[in-house]
Amino acid sequence: MLQIIDLSSSYGRIQALRQVSLQVEEGEIVAIIGPNGAGKTTLLNTVCGLVRACGGEIRFQGQDITNMPTHRIVRLGVSQVPERRQVFDTLSVRENLLLGAYQRFRHERRSTIEADLQQVCELFPLLQDRLDEPAETLSGGMQQMLAIGRGLMARPKLLLLDEPSLGLAPLLVREIFRIILELRRQGTTVLLVEQNARAALRVADRGYVLETGHVTMSGTAAELARDEAIQRAYLGRSVSGNHGTRVGASEGGKEAGRR
Numbered sequence: 551m552l553q554i555i556d557l558s559s560s561y562g563r564i565q566a567l568r569q570v571s572l573q574v575e576e577g578e579i580v581a582i583i584g585p586n587g588a589g590k591t592t593l594l595n596t597v598c599g600l601v602r603a604c605g606g607e608i609r610f611q612g613q614d615i616t617n618m619p620t621h622r623i624v625r626l627g628v629s630q631v632p633e634r635r636q637v638f639d640t641l642s643v644r645e646n647l648l649l650g651a652y653q654r655f656r657h658e659r660r661s662t663i664e665a666d667l668q669q670v671c672e673l674f675p676l677l678q679d680r681l682d683e684p685a686e687t688l689s690g691g692m693q694q695m696l697a698i699g700r701g702l703m704a705r706p707k708l709l710l711l712d713e714p715s716l717g718l719a720p721l722l723v724r725e726i727f728r729i730i731l732e733l734r735r736q737g738t739t740v741l742l743v744e745q746n747a748r749a750a751l752r753v754a755d756r757g758y759v760l761e762t763g764h765v766t767m768s769g770t771a772a773e774l775a776r777d778e779a780i781q782r783a784y785l786g787r788s789v790s791g792n793h794g795t796r797v798g799a800s801e802g803g804k805e806a807g808r809r
Contacts, residue, residue, distance in 0.1 A: 557606035561592075582760055648663070747780070754771040756770050
């Protein structure tokens with residue numbers, strides 16, 4: 551579904567991505583893990599056309615979308631849920647969701663879009679009773695549900711999720727990842743950027759490790775979870791199998807961030 555070939559992008563003179571190559575097959579959950587500043591968000595933003603590629607190629611379902619305008623990429627079936635949710639605080643929950651379907655209003659019936667809004671509410675029942683309330687009144691966890699729901703309103707074939715567990719309590723993290731699995735069951739392909747490597751590898755089919763702008767390792771989720779370097783750097787474990795208290799908080803994680 552998605553093929554990225556030798557992709558490079560920069561912010562001015564700072565090169566953020568260095569010949570990154572990866573692929574996502576239809577029906578997969580593919581995780582991208584790595585330290586802060588590795589280029590994970592930049593990768594998603596480049597796929598969506600928000601950051602220009604300065605080299606390489608991005609293909610979606612066989613079509614070259616490299617540096618295509620973002621609205622056209624969304625129309626093709628790619629939707630991004632940004633880091634830190636970025637909901638429209640003063641708009642209602644309903645209005646936020648309908649904005650996710652903005653490009654559909656020109657060529658689809660309002661009744662079809664309203665039916666999709668109802669499906670989102672079935673996936674996130676906590677939003678149902680808050681549809682007419684401002685998004686700023688929601689908790690962080692509910693705002694994350696709203697952000698995912700807004701992304702789904704575009705009817706994506708490929709959903710890009712950027713740090714969906716960021717800042718959430720453990721119970722809400724488990725719920726968000728349960729929903730990600732449900733989305734895959736319903737037929738949505740997911741490219742997941744996640745700092746919580748343990749949770750990401752539990753739900754993913756395959757994964758890539760991104761460090762300092764380039765891919766350093768890839769494999770099935772099980773293979774990555776068993777790798778000692780991954781365990782030290784991102785799973786909070788020593789080689790002997792001791793568990794850290796927080797994903798990515800071990801000394802190994804700090805060392806990985808400096809590489």
